[in-house]
Amino acid sequence: MLTYRNISWECQNLIEGFDCSDEISVELFLKEQAFMLHHLRSAVTRLYFDENQNLVGYFALYNDHVHVFANQMTKYGWNLPEGLDLFPAVKLHYLGVDRKYRNRGYGEYLLGEVVELVEDIAKTSGCNFLTIEALPNAVEFYAKYGFQIRSRQSGKGEFYHMVLKLDELEE
Numbered sequence: 001m002l003t004y005r006n007i008s009w010e011c012q013n014l015i016e017g018f019d020c021s022d023e024i025s026v027e028l029f030l031k032e033q034a035f036m037l038h039h040l041r042s043a044v045t046r047l048y049f050d051e052n053q054n055l056v057g058y059f060a061l062y063n064d065h066v067h068v069f070a071n072q073m074t075k076y077g078w079n080l081p082e083g084l085d086l087f088p089a090v091k092l093h094y095l096g097v098d099r100k101y102r103n104r105g106y107g108e109y110l111l112g113e114v115v116e117l118v119e120d121i122a123k124t125s126g127c128n129f130l131t132i133e134a135l136p137n138a139v140e141f142y143a144k145y146g147f148q149i150r151s152r153q154s155g156k157g158e159f160y161h162m163v164l165k166l167d168e169l170e171e
Contacts, residue, residue, distance in 0.1 A: 001109060002056060007038050007045040014047070014055040019099045023135060025157065026096035030058055034094075037062075043093055048110060050101075057097035057110050061117065064091035066129045066163060076148060078165055080128070089129035089163070090118045111145060115164075122166055130164040 005011070015034075020027035030045070037043040043062040050056050066089045073080055080087065092114055097106045114130070121127045134142050139149065139160050147162040 002048040002050060002106070004046045004048045004113070007034050007047055007058075009035070011047055011055070014053075018055055018058075018096075020096045022099065023096065023137070025135070026094050029060070029094045030096060034058070034060055046113070048106070048113075054101075055098060056101045057095070057106050059095040059110050059114055060093040061114065062091050062093055064089040064129075064131050066131060072150075076165070079167075087128040088126050089131045090121055090127055092130060092132040095132075107141065111142075119166065128166060130166060132162050133159040134162050135159055 007015075015030055018027060018030055020030075034043070034045040037060070038045050043060045045058055045060040047058045048056050066087045068078065068080060068085055068087060072078070092111075095107070095110055095114070097110070118127060118130050130147075132142060132147065133153075134147070136158055139162070142162050142164075143149070145164070146168060147164045150161045150163055152158070152160050
């Protein structure tokens with residue numbers, strides 16, 4: 001369906017044409033921060049292209065952790081070892097689909113790619129959760145795939161801290 005490659009200077013012209021202006025923070029991250037963070041090995045950004053090499057979308061990942069309190073284990077029904085409260089996670093820092101390619105299943109496709117990568121990470125280095133700070137208009141999308149809201153934050157911009165426990169994914 002789509003092909004990918006990691007962000008690089010060779011993709012700069014395509015990135016400049018990326019339009020996610022209805023979610024400006026998603027667009028600005030790709031255009032202003034993604035390459036630097038990728039170069040510093042602080043986040044990895046994958047760009048996804050259609051058969052004509054048009055930039056359809058992207059996502060960026062970095063390492064994270066989840067602090068889980070005993071009452072949250074009960075609340076969410078998570079089976080986690082007692083005596084531990086910090087668990088390894090991967091954060092889906094950003095996921096964006098160019099406005100020209102929306103409503104074609106590409107967001108779901110990219111999220112599937114993320115989950116597959118994180119499951120591989122969990123097999124080689126350990127990982128219990130996939131986390132995201134979702135914009136308000138994306139909460140329903142992530143909830144549909146099993147992410148649970150842990151908290152809401154407002155200030156510079158409103159977003160929701162959401163988590164997906166990896167062992168709750170269907171095979």
